[in-house]
Amino acid sequence: MTVEIPKETWAGSVRTVTFGATASEGGTRTRSLTVGGQKTLPFLHFEHETPHPPLVAIEIKDHRPDDWSPLLLEAWGEAANDPVNWAKAAEAVGADVLVLALSLNGVDGQPTTPEAAVAATQAVLKASGLPLMVFGPGQPEIDNVLLVAVAEATKGERLVLGICEDKNYRTIVATAMANGHLITARSPMDVNLAKQLNILIKDMGLPLDRILMDPTTGALGYGIEYGYSVMERLRLAALQGDAMTQMPMVVTPGFEAWKTKEAKVGQDVPAAWGDWRERGIAWETLTAVTLIESGADIVVLRHPESVARLHQAIQSLMALPELA
Amino acid sequence: MALTGIQIYKLLPQTNCKDCGFPTCLAFAMKLAAKQVELSSCPHVNDAAKAQLAEASEPPVRLISVKSNGYDVQAGNEVVLFRHEKTFYHKPGVFLRVRDDESAEVIKAEITRAAGFQVNYVGRDLVLDGFAVEAVTGDVSKFTVVIAAVRDVTHRPIILMSHDPAHISAGLRLLDGEHPLIYGADANNWAAMGDLARQHGAALVVIADTLDGLTDLAEKLKDKGVNDLVLAPTTHHLGTALTLNTQIRRLALKKNFRPLGYPMMTLASHAPDPAYEAMLAAQAIAKYAGFIVLGHFQPEVVYPLLVLRENIYTDPQKPIQVKPGLYEINNPKADDPVLVTTNFSITYFSVANEVEGSGLPAWLLVTDAEGMSVLTAWAAGKFDAERIAKAVKEFGVAEKVSRKRIVIPGHVALLSGELEEELPGWEIRVGPREAVDIPAFMKQVLA
Ligand code: SF4
Numbered sequence: 001m002t003v004e005i006p007k008e009t010w011a012g013s014v015r016t017v018t019f020g021a022t023a024s025e026g027g028t029r030t031r032s033l034t035v036g037g038q039k040t041l042p043f044l045h046f047e048h049e050t051p052h053p054p055l056v057a058i059e060i061k062d063h064r065p066d067d068w069s070p071l072l073l074e075a076w077g078e079a080a081n082d083p084v085n086w087a088k089a090a091e092a093v094g095a096d097v098l099v100l101a102l103s104l105n106g107v108d109g110q111p112t113t114p115e116a117a118v119a120a121t122q123a124v125l126k127a128s129g130l131p132l133m134v135f136g137p138g139q140p141e142i143d144n145v146l147l148v149a150v151a152e153a154t155k156g157e158r159l160v161l162g163i164c165e166d167k168n169y170r171t172i173v174a175t176a177m178a179n180g181h182l183i184t185a186r187s188p189m190d191v192n193l194a195k196q197l198n199i200l201i202k203d204m205g206l207p208l209d210r211i212l213m214d215p216t217t218g219a220l221g222y223g224i225e226y227g228y229s230v231m232e233r234l235r236l237a238a239l240q241g242d243a244m245t246q247m248p249m250v251v252t253p254g255f256e257a258w259k260t261k262e263a264k265v266g267q268d269v270p271a272a273w274g275d276w277r278e279r280g281i282a283w284e285t286l287t288a289v290t291l292i293e294s295g296a297d298i299v300v301l302r303h304p305e306s307v308a309r310l311h312q313a314i315q316s317l318m319a320l321p322e323l324a
Numbered sequence: 325m326a327l328t329g330i331q332i333y334k335l336l337p338q339t340n341c342k343d344c345g346f347p348t349c350l351a352f353a354m355k356l357a358a359k360q361v362e363l364s365s366c367p368h369v370n371d372a373a374k375a376q377l378a379e380a381s382e383p384p385v386r387l388i389s390v391k392s393n394g395y396d397v398q399a400g401n402e403v404v405l406f407r408h409e410k411t412f413y414h415k416p417g418v419f420l421r422v423r424d425d426e427s428a429e430v431i432k433a434e435i436t437r438a439a440g441f442q443v444n445y446v447g448r449d450l451v452l453d454g455f456a457v458e459a460v461t462g463d464v465s466k467f468t469v470v471i472a473a474v475r476d477v478t479h480r481p482i483i484l485m486s487h488d489p490a491h492i493s494a495g496l497r498l499l500d501g502e503h504p505l506i507y508g509a510d511a512n513n514w515a516a517m518g519d520l521a522r523q524h525g526a527a528l529v530v531i532a533d534t535l536d537g538l539t540d541l542a543e544k545l546k547d548k549g550v551n552d553l554v555l556a557p558t559t560h561h562l563g564t565a566l567t568l569n570t571q572i573r574r575l576a577l578k579k580n581f582r583p584l585g586y587p588m589m590t591l592a593s594h595a596p597d598p599a600y601e602a603m604l605a606a607q608a609i610a611k612y613a614g615f616i617v618l619g620h621f622q623p624e625v626v627y628p629l630l631v632l633r634e635n636i637y638t639d640p641q642k643p644i645q646v647k648p649g650l651y652e653i654n655n656p657k658a659d660d661p662v663l664v665t666t667n668f669s670i671t672y673f674s675v676a677n678e679v680e681g682s683g684l685p686a687w688l689l690v691t692d693a694e695g696m697s698v699l700t701a702w703a704a705g706k707f708d709a710e711r712i713a714k715a716v717k718e719f720g721v722a723e724k725v726s727r728k729r730i731v732i733p734g735h736v737a738l739l740s741g742e743l744e745e746e747l748p749g750w751e752i753r754v755g756p757r758e759a760v761d762i763p764a765f766m767k768q769v770l771a
Contacts, residue, residue, distance in 0.1 A: 003535040006574045043566055188703050220628050222670055225635040229408040261760045272443045274624030282625050286606045293610055313603050321564040
């Protein structure tokens with residue numbers, strides 16, 4: 001007998017978002033990248049083709065971080081000392097996208113200045129042709145000052161600026177609008193809060209194809225189930241036609257996984273936890289794989305080895321199933 | 325899938341004889357649909373209707389048990405495709421595979437390590453569920469030697485893996501009295517495997533690479549009287565596995581398609597490399613597998629996989645919480661610090677483990693934040709100065725300590741001003757944002 005495969009048909013689809021501008025588009029990137037466009041749940045190609053694969057981003061800093069897991073610093077080695085070498089190293093290990101996460105303070109312990117933020121961003125743009133996201137240190141007033149300077153200095157590059165939150169989105173959205181950039185909107189693991197923030201940003205006049213959303217996730221063992229289900233619900237809502245949930249999703253499993261004790265700490269932990277290095281990479285990659293299955297369009301990672309693993313998974317998930 | 329009252333009514337005699345205690349057959353049918361009465365209350369229903377009603381009342385995904393003395397690994401009885409719709413019920417059993425081309429000594433050493441593996445996660449001990457023995461040499465005696473070696477070390481349930489009925493038969497004889505899982509029945513051996521499964525009361529895995537193939541075999545085996553089946557699509561490819569598992573679960577739940585209404589098995593063990601194996605197993609946990617077979621025992625990978633399984637199978641309607649209160653860690657005295665956090669159990673255990681690990685005594689004040697983490701609770705207004713002050717009073721903290729010093733999580737540093745007003749006379753300190761940094765904070769800042 002031939003089994004009839006049940007197929008869902010959806011009224012809505014995920015919005016297509018393109019970032020990074022090439023020379024002909026007014027920027028300096030070697031290519032632009034597009035995410036979104038799905039008309040089904042992740043990788044169900046038997047219902048509809050998946051137009052764009054999820055992307056793997058690598059997070060780099062403007063200078064060597066002092067609070068990262070020693071495993072990460074060891075893996076990046078000297079490259080982590082400055083954003084130029086770090087960007088090149090990230091591109092060399094196959095990252096699709098770079099995320100430059102600006103630090104609160106410079107190496108001298110003084111607050112990062114707008115000039116320093118611009119210099120770091122421009123250095124990264126010069127070092128690598130990959131599309132770039134720039135995240136502020138995560139403190140509203142400082143983020144605003146730094147990101148406005150960065151946005152103005154890189155007009156036309158179609159960067160993704162982050163992170164917009166409900167308490168702090170106006171300035172970043174305004175500068176993205178004025179300078180031809182995109183933004184990412186983060187909300188704390190809640191479908192309605194995600195929608196609300198998207199509405200506020202849309203109401204400021206930023207075109208919807210310049211908005212990514214970050215519904216926030218927890219690492220494996222630290223609340224991933226909440227992030228996972230919120231992402232599934234957002235994606236289902238998008239497919240059902242709710243326009244304010246149709247933004248492609250970017251999440252930061254690298255940040256989440258590498259702050260867990262399991263990934264960060266190698267000493268004085270139970271022997272049953274096994275090899276530290278492999279545990280850290282597994283924590284990050286398994287968190288990331290689980291999230292692309294629930295709808296993530298961009299996963300931001302930290303360990304170089306995780307890039308290849310995620311690409312291997314994505315390639316397999318994007319291939320048409322071998323249904324004999 | 326459950327029938328509606330009207331559908332049930334059509335199967336009843338429709339004579340309204342009242343023998344069931346209800347005025348009409350329709351009234352009885354409605355009660356039956358609501359599962360408030362038993363079908364046996366109607367003495368007049370015929371056998372054909374009975375069979376149809378019994379079939380319809382079966383769960384869409386049959387519950388399958390794999391047992392050995394004292395152990396019972398169950399999969400099935402799932403009712404939703406997405407965990408937020410209700411919950412996933414039966415965590416997939418995670419088994420480690422060994423092969424019969426290894427000596428009994430090597431196998432024993434490996435199984436001893438794996439059977440002894442145990443990690444603690446939010447107060448629960450996580451272990452592997454059992455072992456799979458795969459025949460690769462073609463020598464039945466080697467197969468049974470390895471099974472016996474496993475049984476020398478552990479009593480946990482076993483999956484017997486071979487396409488040869490003679491191997492399986494020998495294995496079943498060795499495991500007499502248990503209910504192992506047989507892997508499995510394919511297009512060539514299904515009749516003999518079906519007989520063995522029935523004779524030994526063992527569940528049988530159906531192996532095929534398409535839905536049509538699985539359906540065909542499952543129906544033939546069902547006709548033979550083999551009721552306890554597990555479906556194993558033969559793929560070790562993430563994309564294909566996702567597609568087939570999704571289609572099978574949808575057919576079972578949405579179409580009540582009986583031939584595929586069984587738990588599924590994922591053979592991560594057959595993945596091309598250990599990193600891919602881990603990702604395939606992770607996908608299987610989120611996407612509907614009932615049994616997962618691993619090929620490598622790597623504690624650093626088994627640990628996150630078992631944790632992921634706990635996470636995905638957490639009931640989303642009930643946040644996991646601990647009881648609010650004042651907890652004593654490392655025997656605190658009156659001048660030791662008070663650390664405050666929320667009653668979300670992941671938060672509580674992260675903090676408690678770190679304080680305990682630091683070796684330094686402290687009081688841990690756990691507030692009622694309705695089971696939310698620090699940041700989520702703060703955003704939702706469930707973890708603020710007022711609530712912290714309330715907990716300080718409610719649990720009599722001031723009576724326990726002489727030095728009134730309270731440490732709040734770094735994520736809510738901005739509460740310190742308000743908290744000073746709420747708790748006059750207390751010294752408010754801002755701790756680190758992440759639990760992992762607590763020991764250093766306690767040693768350097770609080771010492
Ligand atoms: S006993 Fe059976 S036939 Fe009689 S009223 Fe009840 S349901 Fe109908």
